[in-house]
Amino acid sequence: MPVLLFRLIPMLMIAVFAVLATPARAEMCRIADPTGTPLNVRATPGGEVINRLKNGRKVFKDGIDGWDDEGNPKWAHVVGEYKGEWRDWGWVFLGYLDCGGGDNGPFPIIFENPRDMVSTGIVVPWGFNDDAPPPKLDHECFYYGDGGYSMSLSRELVQAYTARGYNLDQLCLVLRSPDLKYDPETGKRLPTFIVVDPKALEQAQKMGFFEGFEATEELPLHAPDCFSKSRMSPASSAVASLDIACDIRFDPWTGIELSPLEQAFYRNNVALVIEGAAGPSGNIAGKELIVSGQNRATNASIQTVMDIRNGQN
Secondary structure, three states: OOEOOOOOOEEEEOOOEEEEEHHHHOEEEEEEEOOOOEEEEOOOOOOOOEEOOOOEEEEEEEEEEEEEOOOOOOEEEEEEEEEEEEEEEEEHHHHEEEEEOOOOOOEEEEOOOHHHHHHHHEEEOOOOOOOOOOOOOOOOOOOOOOOOOOOOOHHHHHHHHHOOOOOOHHHHHOOOOOOOOOOOOOHHHHHHHEEEEEHHHHHHHHHHOOOOEEEOOOOOEEEOHHHHOOOOOOOOOOEEEOOOOOOOOOOOOOOOOOOHHHHHHHHHHHEEEOOOHHHHHHHHOHHHHHHHOOOOOHHHHHHHHHHHOOOOO
């Protein structure tokens, strides 16, 4: 499963929490207690209340713990800025955090067949029929675990990004980073995509629940230039990471503008990390869009992607 983590060592996780479970990615969130009262902050998951945070306050989720009967985390560790200082707040109830982004506009583009992706220069073989396997483009991306996303790229796409300073492995890592939706330097929305398995989706609708393999997570169709300056750690059998050398002024996952203190925190602690050991989890957060039939790929939407890549949009 692709992730982003916070650390004081390369990659994105705070080292002091290395013994704890880590979130699918470190996220910028806002306090959203449905009762309207300040949210209790605890010293440990479910422990003593040590503070309270008002609704709307921006925090960063950097650890999770405490699991319910279905294996979902119940508690999140949060940090953030307060009066010009960085605060280690503590643990809050995960269900009372809003970690969503802003208006997505025409993205993500939904592909129901990997063959329809060929004109983008990217193919992710998801949900194909064995009798009619999807095409494989000129450059196959590196392996990072049985649960990671397979991806191949066209010669033209790789040449274009090579001219912008990328090598193949950097490009493959960025394009397989889930929920990477915004250019960290400009805050512009990146074109993104989801590949749906129509048969699995139909079965899920009949059964009344999603198992997580009906669709890929939301992945970028464009790699911002600044990532080409970033150093990549050697890929292992289940994980690969890329330090972010960008002038990070916006959160890459929500598009929210960062304060100077938050920018400094990101520069020292943020990296892209993708993991493939646990198996990719379907984009359950986007199931309403997937089921709605909206944002299906068209020639016009794919042309929009090309325009963005060429700096025309």
